[in-house]
Amino acid sequence: MSESSSTPDIITTLLTRRSIRKFTAEPVAPEIVDVLEQAAQRAPSSQYLNDWSAIRVEDSDLKHRVAEIGRQHYIAEAPLLYVFVIDERRNAMIARRRGIGIEDGSFTLTTSYRFTQAQNDATLALHAMDTAANAFGLGTVVLGSILNDVAGLIEALRLPRYTYPVLGLAIGHADQRPALKPRLPREAQFFTDHYPQDDETLLDGYIDDFDDAVHHYYDLRNADRPVDALSQQIATAAVSTDVLGKGVSQPAKDQGFSLDR
Ligand SMILES: Cc1cc2nc3c(=O)[nH]c(=O)nc-3n(C[C@H](O)[C@H](O)[C@H](O)COP(=O)(O)O)c2cc1C
The missing domain is CATH 3.40.109.10 (NADH Oxidase)
Structure with a gap:
């Protein structure tokens, strides 16, 4: 080819x-x-x-x-x-x-x-x-x-x-x-050979700038207010109770799938 x-x-x-x-x-x-x-x-x-x-x-x-x-x-x-x-x-x-x-x-x-x-x-x-x-x-x-x-x-x-x-x-x-929604810098999502071992430096060098870029992204869904920084979105999702009880396992079992095998 x-x-x-x-x-x-x-x-x-x-x-x-x-x-x-x-x-x-x-x-x-x-x-x-x-x-x-x-x-x-x-x-x-x-x-x-x-x-x-x-x-x-x-x-x-x-x-x-x-x-x-x-x-x-x-x-x-x-x-x-x-x-x-x-x-x-x-x-x-x-x-x-x-x-x-x-x-x-x-x-x-x-x-x-x-x-x-x-x-x-x-x-x-x-x-x-x-x-x-x-x-x-x-x-x-x-x-x-x-x-x-x-x-x-x-x-x-x-x-x-x-x-x-x-x-x-x-x-x-x-x-x-x-507008195109920002994506993480590539080095924050692509690693060579091993996952970075140091949690303390995992976010170094990009997270503040990236938060800023996401905050300035113009989202047509909420045109009247700026989008939250990624860190804020993740922090909110990390404790969101929306997902509690949303569990798909019972409907899946009702449909004939056994999720606990
Ligand atoms: C698995 C999955 C589920 C999604 N569900 C919804 C949805 O229910 N409604 C919606 O408006 N966008 C949905 N999206 C779109 C994401 O919000 C969107 O891809 C993300 O914010 C990035 O924006 P972009 O696709 O414009 O780059 C979904 C995306 C994925 C991958």
Whole structure:
């Protein structure tokens, strides 16, 4: 394979992507939707288990229900909305056709290992679709908020046993142009050979400047007030009680996954 010194378009796409939370009403052309779905399917799959699926949410009432669960109005306004799910149901049916007893103790498709394995696959597939959409000049935002009410989402999408929602992806033509959100300096996130051993110097040389940069980032979501410095955001999240009781383990167990094996 030959290398070229010019920057491939896909790299420019990756280095300029940002989350979009306001879309025009223009639909995404069906031939582009085809390619986006193919790109997601082309993502790597651990052990080739292909244990994810995606629900394309088209029904307007259903979109509003998902937006209500996510408490984010732009979810309902996205022309194209997907919910990626862990899917061991299809594989369970395949195994059953081969004479494997799904309810037997030897059935391992519903163990916590498979759960995280499938979650990885689903996330990689979603990211491939996200990148492809951005390469077409579309805007996207990943949606973890749809997990605010996992049981409600499972019911709304009629997700059967051995499936579980992972993340949403909203796609459309951007109706805003947010600034690129700062990222940590590379040396703060990439290390050679070993993780730095000295906690006292881990943040040296960059954290104050980075806090300042994040504080000055103009976030269209809260245009009337500056974004908190990263340190403040992390400190707030570190003691946030929002996550308490949000535990996904009971709904996951209800869906047939055993998270304690
Ligand atoms: C797993 C995951 C879940 C996210 N969930 C939401 C969400 O529910 N709503 C939203 O508006 N943005 C969501 N985001 C987008 C992040 O807020 C965004 O990527 C981050 O602030 C960096 O901004 P940027 O994407 O514009 O660079 C999510 C991102 C990830 C990776």
